[in-house]
Every structure is written in structure tokens, then in C-alpha cells.
Amino acid sequence: RKEVEQDPGPFNVPEGATVAFNCTYSNSASQSFFWYRQDCRKEPKLLMSVYSSGNEDGRFTAQLNRASQYISLLIRDSKLSDSATYLCVVPSNQAGTALIFGKGTTLSVSS
Amino acid sequence: SAVISQKPSRDICQRGTSLTIQCQVDSQVTMMFWYRQQPGQSLTLIATANQGSEATYESGFVIDKFPISRPNLTFSTLTVSNMSPEDSSIYLCSVHRGNYGYTFGSGTRLTVV
Numbered sequence: 001r002k003e004v005e006q007d008p009g010p011f012n013v014p015e016g017a018t019v020a021f022n023c024t025y026s027n028s029a030s031q032s033f034f035w036y037r038q039d040c041r042k043e044p045k046l047l048m049s050v051y052s053s054g055n056e057d058g059r060f061t062a063q064l065n066r067a068s069q070y071i072s073l074l075i076r077d078s079k080l081s082d083s084a085t086y087l088c089v090v091p092s093n094q095a096g097t098a099l100i101f102g103k104g105t106t107l108s109v110s111s
Numbered sequence: 112s113a114v115i116s117q118k119p120s121r122d123i124c125q126r127g128t129s130l131t132i133q134c135q136v137d138s139q140v141t142m143m144f145w146y147r148q149q150p151g152q153s154l155t156l157i158a159t160a161n162q163g164s165e166a167t168y169e170s171g172f173v174i175d176k177f178p179i180s181r182p183n184l185t186f187s188t189l190t191v192s193n194m195s196p197e198d199s200s201i202y203l204c205s206v207h208r209g210n211y212g213y214t215f216g217s218g219t220r221l222t223v224v
Contacts, residue, residue, distance in 0.1 A: 043216060044154065
């Protein structure tokens with residue numbers, strides 16, 4: 001299994017839709033997980049951190065399944081401004097001092 | 112979260128030359144990280160830079176090609192040496208700030224011709 005693997009995408013959805021991205025990771029010892037958002041030609045920015053079973057922030061919900069080594073990101077009521085690439089990120093070591101990035105899933109929300 | 116100033120934001124360089132990228136952080140941090148993002152790809156960690164010691168390089172990256180300096184707790188440089196077109200990429204520095212997670216500089220878009 002690749003260290004961090006994501007849905008290939010792209011996802012093309014209308015405004016208001018609910019969309020979910022999946023991510024699997026290989027290191028069963030990983031304790032924390034992140035979803036980053038990267039806009040075109042910009043640096044990645046932290047969207048959500050996941051330390052336990054999940055996290056919710058407004059329209060965004062991240063869920064963690066440690067048994068299956070699986071993380072998901074759910075976006076409800078998609079907005080045009082949600083169009084971006086979403087990166088699943090896992091620390092590369094127990095100290096969590098560096099990151100392994102998935103290849104990203106591109107979301108395009110249209111009106 | 113930490114503010115990182117990275118420069119240059121972009122450059123076009125001749126093959127065989129070297130480019131030094133600078134990152135300045137607005138507060139002291141123990142570790143700084145350098146990443147590369149090749150066209151259409153995700154980020155790959157190049158090395159971890161600690162102040163006062165040599166950087167730790169990931170597999171596939173060597174000090175001769177990517178020398179790193181870390182003279183103090185707020186500053187680091189990455190040099191891309193003897194460049195070839197394959198080095199065309201975005202280079203990003205990053206720091207970890209506790210509950211704020213990892214913050215990235217705005218990136219340096221390098222084109223080697």
C-alpha cells in the first residue's frame with residue numbers, strides 16, 4: 001500500500017452538493033492526520049486536523065477509521081469557493097515532525 | 112499561526128546555475144522543513160533543517176544538490192545547485208506551530224531553461 005493514497009478525482013459537482021473524499025494510509029502507528037486545501041498556484045493551507053475519531057467544522061466533517069486506516073473528508077452544501085485540491089496528510093514519523101502528502105483530490109464546484 | 116516570508120516567489124534560471132531560496136519566520140521555531148512540488152504532483156519532503164546541526168535529507172535528496180543553511184531559529188535557506196530542467200518545480204518551506212499545525216511559505220516557482 002502506498003503511504004498515503006487518495007481518490008484520484010477530479011470531482012465535478014454543482015453548488016449545494018455533498019461530496020466526500022477518501023484517503024488511506026499505510027502507517028498504522030500514525031496518531032494525527034490532516035486535510036489541507038491547496039488553491040491553484042498557492043501554498044497548502046490547513047483545513048482540518050484529526051486526532052481522534054473525527055472532527056467537524058461547519059460544512060466540513062473529517063472521519064477517521066483506525067482499524068481500516070482510512071480518513072474521509074465530507075463537504076456539505078458545496079460552494080463555488082470550495083473549488084480546490086484537497087490533500088490528505090499524515091506525519092511521517094511518531095514525532096510528527098514531517099509530513100507525507102497524498103497526491104490530492106481536485107474538486108470543481110460549478111453553478 | 113506563523114507567518115513565513117519566502118523569496119523569491121519565482122525565478123527562471125539557466126541550467127548549470129544555482130538558486131538560493133530564503134525563508135524567514137516571524138517567530139522562533141525548532142524545525143523548518145523544505146518541500147518540493149513538481150508539476151501536477153503533491154508535495155515531497157526534501158529535508159528537515161534544525162538550527163545548529165546539519166539538515167536531515169530524505170531518500171533521493173542529497174546535500175550536494177540541495178545544501179541547506181539554518182543559521183538561527185527564524186531563518187533558513189535552500190539552494191538548488193547545478194540546476195537542470197528536471198529541477199523545475201515549486202519549492203516550499205514549512206514550520207510546525209503546535210495547535211496551528213504546519214504552515215507553509217508562499218512557495219518559489221522555479222523554471223530551469
